Amino acid sequence: MYITNDNKLWGVGSSEYGESGNGNSGTINTPYNSFSDIKSVSASFRHTMIIKDDDTLWGFGSDSNNVMGDGDQSTSSHFTAVNVASDVAKIFCGANHTIMVKTNSDCYSVGANSQGQLGLGIFDSIEIRVFSKITLTESN
Numbered sequence: 001m002y003i004t005n006d007n008k009l010w011g012v013g014s015s016e017y018g019e020s021g022n023g024n025s026g027t028i029n030t031p032y033n034s035f036s037d038i039k040s041v042s043a044s045f046r047h048t049m050i051i052k053d054d055d056t057l058w059g060f061g062s063d064s065n066n067v068m069g070d071g072d073q074s075t076s077s078h079f080t081a082v083n084v085a086s087d088v089a090k091i092f093c094g095a096n097h098t099i100m101v102k103t104n105s106d107c108y109s110v111g112a113n114s115q116g117q118l119g120l121g122i123f124d125s126i127e128i129r130v131f132s133k134i135t136l137t138e139s140n
Helices: none
Strands: 009-014 027-035 038-043 047-052 057-062 077-085 088-093 097-102 107-112 127-134
Touching (some): 047 097
Antiparallel strands (some): 057 077, 088 097, 097 107, 107 127
C-alpha cells in the first residue's frame, strides 16, 4: 500500500483478506487505486488502516484479533472500508494489533495483547475489541 503525491491510495500484492481495499480477495499484480483523499496509511500482514484528509480512520482486511477496533465481534474480513474513528492523527498496524494517535495526542490500542503490545500495563493474553486509551508515562 502506498500514497501518491495526489493523495491517492494504491495497493498491490496479496489481498486474501481484503487488505488491498479493492473489494475482492486474491492477488493483485498491477497497482490498484482504491481510495482518494488519503493522509496516511499503515498496513500489516492481513489488515490495512487509512486516515483520510478529514482525519477519519478507516480499516479493511482481516479483523482477526479485532484489529479494526470497530467492535464487530465476528472477526471476519472486511472487503470494503469500515469507518472506525474520527480526529485521528497517526495510525500504526502490528501483526495482531493497531495503535491510534488522536489529534489531541491521546493514544489508543486495539487487538491482541499476548506480548503486552497494547500498552495497557498488563501481559494478559486478551483481545480488546474497541480502541482503549493508553496511559503514557514518560521515563526519567
